[in-house]
Amino acid sequence: MSAVEVRIGRKTFSQNSRQSHTAISGVSFALDEGEFVCLLGPSGSGKTTTLNIVAGLDTDFEGEVRFSDPQARDGLAYVFQTPRLLPWRTLFENVSLPLKGNPDADSIARSWLRRVGLQEFEHIFPGQASLGMQRRAALARAFATNPTMLLMDEPFVSLDERSAAEVRELLAEIWRTERVLTLFVTHDIDEASQLATRVLVYSKAPAKIVADIPLSAKGNAAGDALRNAALLRGKIENLVSLS
Amino acid sequence: MVLFSKLAVDEAESLPLSSQAPTPGSRSIVNRHGRTGLLILSIAAFILVWAVVAFIAQSRALPGPLAVLDRAIAEAASGQLFYHMGVTLARVAASFVIAMAAGSVIGIAMGRHKTLDLFFDSWLILFLNLPALITIILCFVWFGLNEAAAVTAVALNKIPNVAVTLREGTQAMSREYDEMAQVYRFSRWTTFREVHLPQLAPYFAVAARSGLAIVWKIVLVVELLGLSNGVGFQLNTFFQLFDVASILAYALSFIAVILFVEAVFLGPWQRAANRWRA
Numbered sequence: 200m201s202a203v204e205v206r207i208g209r210k211t212f213s214q215n216s217r218q219s220h221t222a223i224s225g226v227s228f229a230l231d232e233g234e235f236v237c238l239l240g241p242s243g244s245g246k247t248t249t250l251n252i253v254a255g256l257d258t259d260f261e262g263e264v265r266f267s268d269p270q271a272r273d274g275l276a277y278v279f280q281t282p283r284l285l286p287w288r289t290l291f292e293n294v295s296l297p298l299k300g301n302p303d304a305d306s307i308a309r310s311w312l313r314r315v316g317l318q319e320f321e322h323i324f325p326g327q328a329s330l331g332m333q334r335r336a337a338l339a340r341a342f343a344t345n346p347t348m349l350l351m352d353e354p355f356v357s358l359d360e361r362s363a364a365e366v367r368e369l370l371a372e373i374w375r376t377e378r379v380l381t382l383f384v385t386h387d388i389d390e391a392s393q394l395a396t397r398v399l400v401y402s403k404a405p406a407k408i409v410a411d412i413p414l415s416a417k418g419n420a421a422g423d424a425l426r427n428a429a430l431l432r433g434k435i436e437n438l439v440s441l442s
Numbered sequence: 443m444v445l446f447s448k449l450a451v452d453e454a455e456s457l458p459l460s461s462q463a464p465t466p467g468s469r470s471i472v473n474r475h476g477r478t479g480l481l482i483l484s485i486a487a488f489i490l491v492w493a494v495v496a497f498i499a500q501s502r503a504l505p506g507p508l509a510v511l512d513r514a515i516a517e518a519a520s521g522q523l524f525y526h527m528g529v530t531l532a533r534v535a536a537s538f539v540i541a542m543a544a545g546s547v548i549g550i551a552m553g554r555h556k557t558l559d560l561f562f563d564s565w566l567i568l569f570l571n572l573p574a575l576i577t578i579i580l581c582f583v584w585f586g587l588n589e590a591a592a593v594t595a596v597a598l599n600k601i602p603n604v605a606v607t608l609r610e611g612t613q614a615m616s617r618e619y620d621e622m623a624q625v626y627r628f629s630r631w632t633t634f635r636e637v638h639l640p641q642l643a644p645y646f647a648v649a650a651r652s653g654l655a656i657v658w659k660i661v662l663v664v665e666l667l668g669l670s671n672g673v674g675f676q677l678n679t680f681f682q683l684f685d686v687a688s689i690l691a692y693a694l695s696f697i698a699v700i701l702f703v704e705a706v707f708l709g710p711w712q713r714a715a716n717r718w719r720a
Contacts, residue, residue, distance in 0.1 A: 256621050277625040283618050287640040287718040296636060297626035324718045344626065 200267045201229035202380055203253070203348065208261035209405075210248055222248050223260075224405035230348075235374060235381045237391035239435070240401025246384040247280070249406075250350045253382060274347030276340075278354040282333040284325040290336045291321035297344050311339035315369060331362040335369065342373060349381040355390070367393060388435075392427035400435050410435055505687040514691035522676075527696060530665065530672040533589070534658045537596035541653060544597065545604025546646070552605065553612020569602040574660050578667060587668040596660045603656070604649045611645030612638075643715040651708055658700055 210223040222245040230236055238246045251257040253264050254277050266272050284293045291308055298304035312321050315335040325333050334354060341349055354370075355363040371394055374381065385391055391398050392414070400410040412434055414427045489507050496506035505513075517523035552559040552566075578595040585591035615638060623633040665674025673696050680688040 254625055256624060273627060275625060277622075279618070279622065281618065283622040285619065285636060285640070288636070296632070297628070299628075299632060326718065340626075 202232045202267050202271070203230040204263075204265045205229070205249070205253060206262045206264075207249065207252060210245065210252065210257075210260040210262075221405040224407060226401075226406055226408055228399055228408060228411070230380055230382065232380055233378045233396075235383065235394055235396045237395035237398045238382065238384045238401060239388065239391050239398050239431075240386060240406065241403050242386060244401040244403050245406035246386075246401055247352050250277070250352050250382065250384055253348075254350055268347070271347040274344070276342070276344050276346035276349050278337050278341045278349070278351040280352045280354065280356060282325070282330075282337040284333055284336055284340075286325050289322050289324055290317055290328065290332075293325070293336060294340045294343050297340060307343050308339075311343040312336070314342075314373065315339045329362075331358055331366060334358065334362075334366050338366070338370060338373070342377065342379075346379055349379050351381060351383040353384050353386070370394065388431050389424070389428055392431055393424040395427075398431060502684065503686055505690065509687050510690045510694065513687040514695055517688065517691055518695075523692065523695060526671060526673050526676050526692070527699060530658070530661055530674065530696065531699065533593060533596070533661045533665075533672065534654075536593045537600065537661060538650075538653060538657050540593065540597040541600035541604055541657065542646075542650060545601040545649065546608050548601065549605035549608025549610075550612050550642075553609040553615075559609065566602050566605060569598070570606065574599045574663065578660070578664050582668045592661070592664045592669055595664055596657055599660050600653050600657055604653060607645050607649040607652075608642065611642045615641045640715070643712075647708070647712045647715065651704065651712075654700065654704065654708065658696070662696075 204227075206227045207223045208225060209221060211219045211221045213219045226245075226249065228236075238249060240246050248257065252260055252262075254275055255264075255272065284290070285296070288296065291312060294312055295304045295308035298307055301307065309318070309321065312318055315338055317332060317335055317339065320328060320332060325336070328336070337354065341351075355366050358366065367390060374394070383391075383394060395414055397414060398410070398412045399408050400412065401407070402409045412431060414430070493506050493508075496504050496509075514523065548562070552562055574595075577598050581591040581595035581598070585594065619637045619641070620633070623637050628636065661672070662674035662677065665672035666678045667674075669675055673692050676692050677689055680686075680692070
């Protein structure tokens with residue numbers, strides 16, 4: 200049995216009492232332990248909505264999300280499109296807050312801040328940190344909770360290319376050791392090629408899955424990522440425009 | 443509505459300036475010294491203008507600063523000043539705490555629940571526009587000339603303002619942080635303390651500071667109308683004796699106490715709440 204089974208029959212957003220917009224229509228997929236699955240699709244195709252449904256933030260949809268271990272739902276972590284760090288708490292406090300009640304919270308938070316390269320900045324507030332540092336702190340917060348599943352919604356968007364590449368490489372490096380089931384939203388083929396073990400391609404709204412592409416390697420080497428990118432481009436070129 | 447939001451933002455944005463001193467000797471500290479100097483100069487100029495006008499007028503209706511200071515010292519020495527100020531301050535404190543607590547609960551509830559907001563909005567508008575004097579008279583008529591009536595009257599006058607301010611603050615809270623708290627399984631208490639309270643802090647500060655300013659003025663009216671002690675009662679007595687020096691002595695002494703509370707408690711609390719703002 201898969202770790203998570205997602206079935207979204209229909210998801211609509213009411214624009215007013217008369218009009219509604221169907222974001223997703225008939226999306227089903229299953230996720231296995233140890234997978235890094237990228238949801239790849241054009242903007243507005245319902246990728247973030249899918250993450251919110253899996254996270255339990257959006258419960259107003261037709262369908263169901265089933266976890267093989269019901270307690271796994273309580274072990275999710277979510278890295279949002281914006282870092283969503285509490286601006287009135289230091290980076291250290293932001294990482295340790297979700298660990299409240301854990302006697303080792305402080306040492307876990309410190310060790311994750313060190314792992315993402317923020318050990319010298321743990322006592323600054325998010326407003327004093329660069330966007331790249333905030334993204335790293337958000338990563339640390341997510342991994343510090345030792346999640347059963349990690350949801351990531353275009354977490355490197357709005358970073359400059361170099362910073363995005365650095366944080367992406369950091370994520371790939373952490374993921375290679377943690378191997379936590381990850382569902383990652385992006386519309387960037389190169390990003391998916393570098394990180395994913397499998398790619399689900401969404402059509403434009405109302406979203407359907409138009410391709411389910413396993414990737415042979417996990418971007419361990421530059422050559423793998425290039426091969427993956429070529430494979431992805433070849434397969435999805437005629438299916439969907441990602442712009 | 444917009445006005446209250448604006449006020450909150452203004453407060454929030456203006457106060458951190460004084461807490462922005464990253465290193466000793468930086469420009470912020472120089473500015474702080476400059477501001478203090480300007481404040482002293484401004485007060486000195488006011489006293490000088492007052493003294494000159496009083497000297498020219500030579501009237502019982504406008505005693506000079508020294509005459510007022512003499513009266514204040516005499517009232518303080520007799521113990522009367524401290525007694526009446528103490529009584530008034532106790533009433534201010536009781537009314538302030540009740541108004542802040544009740545107003546916050548009502549405002550937050552209305553901010554979070556649209557139906558409650560729609561239902562009670564007209565009530566709020568009614569109470570916001572009810573003249574303070576009417577509430578005071580009605581409370582004295584209904585509950586008698588006693589402490590409970592006085593405190594209730596003052597609190598009732600302030601509760602709608604606190605509720606409106608906190609409602610605006612609650613409605614302005616970010617849903618994104620709520621989602622983060624939900625995903626990371628914050629308890630309800632942790633969500634309130636770590637996510638909601640800091641976002642509401644500037645609105646609490648606005649409500650508290652404007653509340654203090656309004657509450658003490660209404661307390662004086664309540665004392666003047668129906669009580670037998672307190673600064674308001676004393677002012678009424680001195681008014682009947684046409685003793686302007688004593689009126690000014692009490693008024694200025696009480697204002698000094700309120701400014702002290704503002705500077706020692708409310709100001710530092712607000713700066714501490716805003717220390718994270720870069």
